[in-house]
Amino acid sequence: MWDDPFTHVYGDQLQEIASKVPDLLAASDVTTILKEKLGDDGRIMYLVVPVPGAVHTDRSGLESHVRKRHAVELALANQGFNLSFPNRMTYRPSKLTYHFSTRAAEIKSPSEVDQEPPPSERIEDPDAAVDRTGDPPVEPPMDRQSTAVTIDPFLPTKLYKHRNTDDYILITWIQETHLGKQPLSTLYDILQPIVVDTSDKKNAAFALLGPTFSGSLRDLVRDGKQLDLTQQSDRTVASFFDDWGLGAVVCNTSCTASDRSLGLSAGQTDLKIGSHRFVKLIHTIGSDERLLTALQRELTLRGVWPSDGSTNKLVIFAEQSSLSYVEEMQKSLFETSNQQPVVIPYLKDIADSGSQSSGGDSRGDHSTVKDYLNRSMQELGKMASSRLINPSRVRAVGILGSSWEDKNLILEKARPIFPVATFFTTELDARYSLPDFNSHTRNLVVASHYGLGVRGRSNIFGRVNNIPSFRDGYQTSAFIGMSVLCHAFLEKKLKDDRFEKYYGDVSQDLFDLVGRRQTKASASISQSYLQPLAFEIGNGNPIQLSATQSPKYLPLRQPAGVKSIHEHRPLIWTIVVAMIGIFLAFNFLAAFSTDASNFRDRLRNGYTATYELFQK
Structure with missing residues (x-):
């Protein structure tokens, strides 16, 4: 369970040994096995888990895969599912249709298709059309009127059985870049060949633990709305997501963009599939607006957040990429600041690009990407010496980005430039506390939806209180999401609108742990919801700062924090x-x-x- 699910897919390794590996099963073999195990009364949940696409040499990509698998299988074990053959993974060949355009774009005239799409319709990940599993790259078709190609990746697949009941969960892992612009059709291609009986799904459930990126979730929401039930192909896809006897659920564990940006209305609880079919939507992670509220509160307590009449300056290192949530976070931050921050842009993956470049020539035109950051710091030094930016007045420096490696590198380079500033960022990662980095990460303020652990009742979440620390907040959220899916599946609650657990007269809805189903922002402040947290990186561990504690009676709650010294x-x-x-x-x-x-x-x-x- 400590390996990347795709570890045998990279390169040509699996192709070379396909004829020798007994675990390589066709879809028909999978359905045969499932029929034998399920019998007449067995129940099964077909779960798809997307992970970020990454080349096998990308350490951060591999790390995210391992963390996701660890969270998923730890939740399974906590809910009573056997982890038989932990080092074994089945790889089944599949045939997927990769769509380069949305359904609405496909029905346009050729001249309209050739036009540049609006920003909201562009592929969020610039690598979205690249196959990162070692198979031949997905090349756009030469004919612009043809907007799809067929790919045949190997999909890691594994079956888990509950130790006390005839309940099964079949997990299929997929590179998120393979979902394309019509993810519902891709999910249909993934699951339809292995569903035991597509006409009778009374003892089956469908679940999607993801996707990872906000842009992918936005594509999923839009794809459901654009299904045209007058078209046979769309009717086939829509009907597949209908009539799951035990429920159909999408569980968002990492997409933090606002509901409006995702194409959702306030408090929306379902994804529309066609004109009248729906798939339940639950969230285990909040939006960035709440994250920035927690961050601003802590910085205001410290007296470093710019206010009216203040001479304090705010500097922001802002990632320039196609990830929309980073742009939204910047916009929200600018709107809440009383002064216009000084923005210093940087390119995503600047740390990885610099480390992978050949380092023999350091001249201007052949310098590494990392040298771009060095020269940016030199410019800052010149601006400071010329008093365009007075370092003594820069009291807060923020780093807004999606890559921990990038943020860590910028933090290391910027510390000497702004010696009196309080540095802050988002999303807690355990690596900030490693001794190798503590000299420049110490006292960093981090706002995060979750810490490295949660607390809860063992009859619902198993031995959650004794689980070792996770590696980042997203892994914690993935564990919570998987735990909720498993528990609801076992309790036959996936079709219900709410999944409430009571303590006396007080309840907590496990389908709305963070309050994103509420139509009013004030309603999400209730103690029944898990609130974002603020941390300060200490000498050995991140220290959680919390003015309010989650009530101990809640089925799931944030750990108790330490009040910030600045509150006193x-x-x-x-x-x-x-x-x-x-x-x-x-x-x-x-x-x-x-x-x-x-x-x-x-x-x-x-x-x-x-x-x-x-x-x-």
């Missing part, structure tokens, strides 16, 4: 003034009292001796 600012100043007053009063009395004078001399001599001892 008036008390601190009171103590300092009191100590100064005592010192002055004592010195005044020493002039009239021999005992007081002798005591003062002993204190002074003790301090001097201690100081000299440490100097040696």
Whole structure:
């Protein structure tokens, strides 16, 4: 369970040994096995788990795959599913249709198709049309009127059985870049060949744990709306997602863009499939607006957030990429600041690009991408020396991006430029606390939807309180999402609108843990919802800062935090003034009292001796 699910797919490795690997099953073999195991009364959930597309040499991509698999299988084990043959993975060949355009674009005239699409319709990931599994790259068709090609990736697939019941979960992993612009059709291609009986799904459920990126979820929402039931192909896809006897669910664990950006209405609980079919939508992660609220609150407490009449300056290192959620986060941050921040753009994956470049030639035109960052820092130094930016007035420096490696590199380079600034970013990652990075990550303020763990009742979430720390907040969210899906599947609740757990008269809806189903923003502040957290990176571990604690009776809750020292600012100043007053009063009395004078001399001599001892 510690391997990338796609570890045998990269390159030509699987192609070379396909004839020798007994685990390589065709779709017909999968359905035969399922029929034997399910019998007449067995229940099954067909689960698809997308992971970010990444070449096999991309360490961050591999790390995200491993973290996702660990979260999924840990939740399965916690819910009572057997993890038989933990080092074994079945790879089944598949045939998928990759769509380069949306359904609406396909019915346009050729001249309209050739036009540049609006920004909201563009492929979010520039690598979205690239096959990252080692198969031949997905090339756009030469004929612009033809907007789809066929690809045949190997899909990691594994079956899990509950140890006490005849409940099964069949998980299929897919590179998210393979979903294309018509993800519902791709999901149909993935599952239709292995569903035991597509005409009778009374003992079956469908679930999607993902997608990873907000743009992919936006494509999924739009694709459902654009299904035209007058077209036979669209009717076939729509009917496939209908009549799942145990429910059909999309569980969002990582998409933090606003509902409006995703094409959702406030409080929307279902994805529309065609004109009248629906798939349930649940979220285990909040939106970026709430994340920035937690961040701004902590920075305001520290007195470094620019306010009216303040001379404090705010500097933002902003990732320039096609990831829309980064742009939305920047926009939200600018709107909440009373002063226009100084924005320093950088390119996504600047850390990876710099490390992978050949390093022999350091001249201007042949410098590595990482040198771009070095030269940006030099420009900042010049601006500081010329007083265009006064480093002493820059009290807050933010790094908004999607790659931990990028943010860590910028943090290392920018610390010396802004020595008195409070640095902040989003999304907690355990690597910030590693000794190799602690010299420049210490005291970093991080706002995150989750920390590296959660607390909950064992009868619902298993041994969640004893689980070792996760590696980042997204992994924590994936674990929660998988736990909710498993528990609802076992309790036959996936078709219900709500999945409430009560403590006395107080309830928590496991289908709305973060309050994104509420139509009013104020409703999501209820203690029944998991709120975003603020952390400060310490010497060894991130320290959770929290002014309010989740009630201990909730089935799932955030861990208790430590109140920020900056919340006690008036008390601190009171103590300092009191100590100064005592010192002055004592010195005044020493002039009239021999005992007081002798005591003062002993204190002074003790301090001097201690100081000299440490100097040696």
